[in-house]
Amino acid sequence: MSTIDRARLLDIYTRTMKVNRTDEKFRSLLMQGKVAVMYYCVRGQELVSAAAMAALTDDDYVVCTYRGQGEQTAKGIPAELWWAECLGKVTGTCKGKGGTMHITYPAKGIMVTTGVVGSGLPIANGLAMASQNNGDGKVTVVSFGDGAANIGAFHEAMNMAQLYKLPVVFLCQNNRYGEHTAFADHTSSESISARASGYGMRGVLVDGNDVHQVYPAMQEAVDRARAGEGPTLIEAMCYRMMGHFFGADFSYMPPEHLAEMQREDPLPKLRKVMLEHQFSAEELDAVVAGIDAEIDDAVTMALAADLPGAEELAIDVLEGAPA
């Protein structure tokens, strides 16, 4: 077992619960019909995002997908800006013009949220190449799912990243489903990480529900990338415990798989680790209460904020676009 110091464990726990409580709140607001937007649930994948983001500095870059709430909140987008953007309000990170599927917040390194499966990897290479050329020491992490690993751009990006030893980490969150299709029905190989050797790249397979596997693997990959030793493909095995998006049918997920997901749930596992490291239940509950209060305030502000007006249509787009 790896040793993660207590301060870092608390940091990872806090980020994990921020992701989880945000997810729970979002689903509650959707169920009540209080907000009506697309949302891709991250229940079951909280730890992977949180532990991965904990290995980065604020300046490091992240490219994520529409199921990117975990990376976005764990990397530190302020709650009030994040919620306002999701609700399409002018007070959001992108003035309400990005929405849940296109959140960008460079101040914390969230450079792109893509809405197209597999499209983030070449973009990450571009960011990493810029860092390499500029010598700014930044590392780029691109998060994607198992379905994205079968897109052509995945292979192109992997080859190029290794060829140029780009400071990038490919983080595949293998949640066992590519949208509505089970892993075995869309992938010929047994694992994604094993493909790394085909590009001469370092590939690492970890249990995404185990903080002692995710964080050290991520830290090592980030350190290597920053030191000029090239990219790593990390495959974190995890579960998407809900359907593809809120409201989607997921009757195709067999009951035995749902039971397996419950057994492997990263949240009770992480809490057990925290208790073993002498954090008290009261201390952990207080962390969650603080997060809930912050989220409640952010949601209240976001609900009260204005939608962007029509005059915003031609602003923040290509210069010279017709008014």
Added chain:
Amino acid sequence: MVSEIRIPKLGMSALEVTLLEWMFGDGETVSEGDIIYTVATDKTTVEIEAQSSGIFHPSGSEGEVYQVGDLIGTIE
């Protein structure tokens, strides 16, 4: 405190849904997490859970088609 029950958005293209069945009667007590009604979109049927506890008052009718955001009941 009264919390409203409004028709949720259940996917990218679903603008209206059919309220299939209420699981509780008017005046009954519901608890947070209880399945209080089911709706059908053009693609699937979804169970909706209560997001608060209290006395349930439906205003929507089974079999009717509603728009996303329509008020169909309260919990108080």
